[in-house]
Amino acid sequence: xxxxxxxxxxxxxxxxxxxxxxxxxxxxxxxxxxxxxxxxxxxxxxxxxxxxxxxxxxxxxx
Numbered sequence: 001x002x003x004x005x006x007x008x009x010x011x012x013x014x015x016x017x018x019x020x021x022x023x024x025x026x027x028x029x030x031x032x033x034x035x036x037x038x039x040x041x042x043x044x045x046x047x048x049x050x051x052x053x054x055x056x057x058x059x060x061x062x
Contacts, residue, residue, distance in 0.1 A: 023061030030054075 039047045 020061065023057075026057050026061060 039050060042050070
């Protein structure tokens with residue numbers, strides 16, 4: 001599961017939010033995100049939610 005989360009959390013470039021304040025803010029926040037490897041330390045429900053949120057936001061902001 002940690003490998004899948006690492007893949008999900010590493011695929012979005014910081015430039016994804018061009019032109020949209022919400023996407024630009026999300027891209028900026030991703031730069032300060034802890035390393036993907038630390039997600040494995042979170043309870044599974046939180047790790048799944050984080051991965052789902054990131055996937056939705058990166059999909060919306062591309």
